[in-house]
Amino acid sequence: MALRINDTIPDLTVETDQGTLSLHDWIGDSWAILFSHPKDFTPVCTTEFGAVAQLTAEWEKRGTKVMGISVDGVEEHKKWKGDIEAVAGTPAGFPIIADNDLTVAKALDMLPADAYLPDGRTPAHSATVRSVFIIAPNKKVQLMMTYPMSVGRNFAEVLRALDGLQRTYEQPLAVPANWEVGQDVIVALSLDDAAAEAKYGALDKKLPYLRFAKSPN
Incomplete structure (x- = not known):
């Protein structure tokens, strides 16, 4: 079943570079953003993770938690963060989900149920895992954006959309x-x-x- 705006985000238990987390517990009473990537150590994704790290104060100002998703393992995520922080010039303190079994990608309708990662895969095998989800404190999806492999996300627009959602949340x-x-x-x-x-x-x-x-x- 496709994930739609106003659907409740699945309460998945996920492995991250910061330990095991329940999505609903992690969100708590905050706003949250999940942003996904098809593979670690890829050029566009590295710039995107860096951009998110540079906006740490902006996320905090808006009471918003951020979490990355990439279909590689925890150890790869930890190593990749070194590259991200070197490029961004700032710590990347947010967790990254290790979705190497595609559970999250499929639950969030980013890949079809029969998708799998072949040996020697490239980012093209998980290309549609390149989305942004903004989630309200009620755990419902408020916004979804999906980008192609060739275009990096504009996180200024993600911030603008978040501001608009917070301004209008449960208001006429x-x-x-x-x-x-x-x-x-x-x-x-x-x-x-x-x-x-x-x-x-x-x-x-x-x-x-x-x-x-x-x-x-």
Whole structure:
């Protein structure tokens, strides 16, 4: 069964370079991001892990935990982190799941159920294991992004999307195209004008169905 937005993330027990973890226990009451990779010691992935490490203060500011996934073993992950930290110039303190049996990749619908890793495999054999999942404190998937092998992920966009999700979480709000923190937000149609103004103040009505309000604190 395909994983969809608003599905509860499977409560898998995973092996990482920081020990055995339960995904639900690890998430706890935080937001969480899982980001996956098809193989250790690959060039684009090394830059991506480095970018995540450089954003440690930004994740902490947003109460968000990050965890990598790669379909290699714990010892490879530990060695790879040395390369990542050398390139990034900063520690990579987040755990990396050792998904060498593809349990996580299949549970999160990144690879088909019959996928396997052949002897002498290359990253192409697990190419679709290249995704980002943003998960809310209720353990439900809020956003999924999947990238091709040739394009590194833009973690500035992951941060922007996380900000938008946190701004609108369990609120009758949405954010428009290219929204950034501090800009106006869109009021959901579940509130009529009177209810929206009582809750959020004066509205900027572009269209009857497109109403902006100042972003609440």
